[in-house]
Amino acid sequence: MGLMEQLRRQPALRAVDLALADVLRRRVPGTDERVLAAAALASFAVSLGHAAFDPAQPRQLLPEVGAWPEADAWRAVLAASPWVSQPAPGESADSSRPLVLEGGLLYLRRYREYERRLAARLQALARGGIDAMPEAIAPLFAALFPDADAGNLQAQAARQALLRPLLLVTGGPGTGKTTTITRLLLLLLAQARAEGRAPPRIALVAPTGRAADRVAESLRNAVARLRTDGIEPELCDALPTTASTLHRLLGPIPDSPAFRFNAQAPLPHDVVVVDEASMVDLPLMCKLVEAVADGARLILLGDRDQLPSVEAGDVLAAIDDAAGEGADSGEHVAGDDAARGPLHGHRVHLRRGYRQSDALDLAPLADAVRDRDAEAVLQLLREGPAGVSFHENLADPLRGTTRETLLAPWRALQALPRDPPDEAARHDIAQQALALAARLRLLTALRDGPQGARTLNARIEELLAGPRRPPYFHGRLLLVNENNHRLGLFNGDIGVCLDGGDGVRAWFTGGDAGVRAFHPAALPAHDSAFAMTVHKAQGSEFDEVWLQLPTRDSRVLSRELVYTGITRARRALHVAGSADVIKAALARHATRWSGLGWRLAGESTC
Numbered sequence: 001m002g003l004m005e006q007l008r009r010q011p012a013l014r015a016v017d018l019a020l021a022d023v024l025r026r027r028v029p030g031t032d033e034r035v036l037a038a039a040a041l042a043s044f045a046v047s048l049g050h051a052a053f054d055p056a057q058p059r060q061l062l063p064e065v066g067a068w069p070e071a072d073a074w075r076a077v078l079a080a081s082p083w084v085s086q087p088a089p090g091e092s093a094d095s096s097r098p099l100v101l102e103g104g105l106l107y108l109r110r111y112r113e114y115e116r117r118l119a120a121r122l123q124a125l126a127r128g129g130i131d132a133m134p135e136a137i138a139p140l141f142a143a144l145f146p147d148a149d150a151g152n153l154q155a156q157a158a159r160q161a162l163l164r165p166l167l168l169v170t171g172g173p174g175t176g177k178t179t180t181i182t183r184l185l186l187l188l189l190a191q192a193r194a195e196g197r198a199p200p201r202i203a204l205v206a207p208t209g210r211a212a213d214r215v216a217e218s219l220r221n222a223v224a225r226l227r228t229d230g231i232e233p234e235l236c237d238a239l240p241t242t243a244s245t246l247h248r249l250l251g252p253i254p255d256s257p258a259f260r261f262n263a264q265a266p267l268p269h270d271v272v273v274v275d276e277a278s279m280v281d282l283p284l285m286c287k288l289v290e291a292v293a294d295g296a297r298l299i300l301l302g303d304r305d306q307l308p309s310v311e312a313g314d315v316l317a318a319i320d321d322a323a324g325e326g327a328d329s330g331e332h333v334a335g336d337d338a339a340r341g342p343l344h345g346h347r348v349h350l351r352r353g354y355r356q357s358d359a360l361d362l363a364p365l366a367d368a369v370r371d372r373d374a375e376a377v378l379q380l381l382r383e384g385p386a387g388v389s390f391h392e393n394l395a396d397p398l399r400g401t402t403r404e405t406l407l408a409p410w411r412a413l414q415a416l417p418r419d420p421p422d423e424a425a426r427h428d429i430a431q432q433a434l435a436l437a438a439r440l441r442l443l444t445a446l447r448d449g450p451q452g453a454r455t456l457n458a459r460i461e462e463l464l465a466g467p468r469r470p471p472y473f474h475g476r477l478l479l480v481n482e483n484n485h486r487l488g489l490f491n492g493d494i495g496v497c498l499d500g501g502d503g504v505r506a507w508f509t510g511g512d513a514g515v516r517a518f519h520p521a522a523l524p525a526h527d528s529a530f531a532m533t534v535h536k537a538q539g540s541e542f543d544e545v546w547l548q549l550p551t552r553d554s555r556v557l558s559r560e561l562v563y564t565g566i567t568r569a570r571r572a573l574h575v576a577g578s579a580d581v582i583k584a585a586l587a588r589h590a591t592r593w594s595g596l597g598w599r600l601a602g603e604s605t606c
């Protein structure tokens with residue numbers, strides 16, 4: 001059987017992937033099958049989060065296909081094909097050819113261009129900076145970071161961000177990324193005032209609405225602490241109090257992948273802070289950095305141990321690698337960065353966790369997951385540190401004793417009063433409902449199958465509201481699956497259905513009143529949200545997390561998935577699964593094929 005024939009039999013491959021191969025075949029009937037197959041796989045690879053396809057590892061995409069071409073021969077055929085261009089690293093690819101072969105990877109041209117443009121712009125943004133902290137703000141710096149000289153990494157991060165126009169601040173949950181950046185923003189405001197300039201215009205953004213809400217809340221808390229610590233109220237007042245999604249900042253143009261703000265029409269902000277940067281995919285990160293104005297400051301915050309973005313690219317990891325050890329290793333020597341690559345040193349990794357919770361002792365478990373130490377993970381789970389419960393080999397959380405424990409918060413939602421007397425009571429109940437909605441989430445690795453979110457949601461709905469339930473029953477939790485800028489509802493937003501007497505409305509946080517109601521028929525695409533995949537839960541936190549693993553290994557399982565899942569928990573964590581599946585997950589690293597790392601580490605191409 002020919003290679004294309006084999007690919008056509010793979011259910012995983014999408015129609016759009018095969019359509020690309022078909023177009024090429026139709027245009028030039030004699031096109032080599034290996035070129036057609038590679039084109040289809042380059043398209044399929046993007047759907048799995050890769051920026052390109054590696055002909056040396058086709059089995060990673062389609063393990064069932066028997067015979068693959070030998071990698072070097074495959075690349076040679078691709079190199080000779082008129083469909084494939086091979087531009088020099090910094091140059092744009094021939095727009096008449098849909099594919100690009102570079103660094104051994106085969107790209108769809110558009111993704112290669114995103115990588116090239118992103119690398120060039122990041123390198124350009126990284127240029128410049130100053131050698132020493134302006135004297136005028138030294139006293140405030142000392143007040144904000146009294147232990148700066150004792151190797152405090154938060155202080156180093158703030159110092160680096162003052163000196164450098166581009167900085168990546170990484171660290172696990174609760175390591176103080178937001179706290180540090182709040183203090184940095186305060187220093188920038190003070191500096192502008194001391195120099196008689198207008199206050200810097202600051203944009204605080206995150207990839208999802210939920211993540212934006214969270215970072216804004218963390219920032220407000222950090223500001224409140226600064227006020228109690230006696231920091232000048234006028235400066236505190238000038239800090240941002242809200243955050244927006246990246247999409248909203250860039251200004252979407254309806255029915256277009258382009259944004260209102262771009263390289264030709266840059267953002268008016270002097271400082272752009274992006275939280276949860278690990279979730280930002282390659283195209284969006286490219287569009288963002290291109291829209292950051294020359295001379296503006298870009299600060300990326302993230303945790304590289306989390307899952308990479310659902311869409312193509314592992315941008316944070318590539319920047320992190322190119323930035324090297326940076327300031328936290330104490331190895332940074334001003335002036336020698338150029339020899340090590342333009343991004344070298346533009347990163348600080350925060351290590352110490354500050355979010356103490358007597359209820360949940362998560363740090364040792366998160367560390368063991370990050371270190372891929374399966375034995376330590378299993379030992380910790382079995383010992384059960386504070387707040388952690390291991391349900392070993394449990395495949396069905398909705399059976400037996402765990403069922404009612406799981407359902408309790410959702411039953412509480414259903415018990416909220418229906419038909420409130422007036423609008424104020426309606427808002428009050430909606431606020432209570434949304435607070436209850438954040439109490440517990442059942443997280444899954446998969447969407448389908450017995451331990452998948454879809455199946456578990458259907459079963460939970462039936463347990464809560466019976467087999468003949470109306471689609472939008474009182475207390476149903478909803479998860480929005482697409483962005484709708486007109487309604488101000490975004491992928492990942494969580495809502496709750498409440499019976500207001502005159503029919504059911506879906507309530508979401510936001511708006512002047514703090515809550516907003518929508519008719520269910522008006523909502524963008526959505527699912528139930530009692531259970532959701534770990535991917536969808538990125539950027540959110542819940543008081544209690546139940547991480548349900550599948551009974552069999554799956555390629556979706558990875559160390560990053562387990563890490564992201566468990567670190568969503570604030571007060572209690574349940575992990576259900578077998579030792580074998582946990583071991584298999586920890587052994588797998590959610591790698592992405594991408595050339596961004598070498599592009600960023602290489603010589604500046606701009």
Ligand SMILES: Nc1ncnc2c1ncn2[C@@H]1O[C@H](COP(=O)(O)OP(=O)(O)OP(=O)(O)O)[C@@H](O)[C@H]1O
Binds near residue numbers: 171172175178355
């Ligand atoms: N230097 C510090 N001293 C004392 N407490 C701190 C310090 N830094 C941060 N914290 C506290 O730790 C908690 C977490 O801080 P913060 O929200 O800044 O972390 P984060 O890294 O942004 O977390 P996440 O990744 O969850 O968004 C906050 O309660 C904050 O007050």
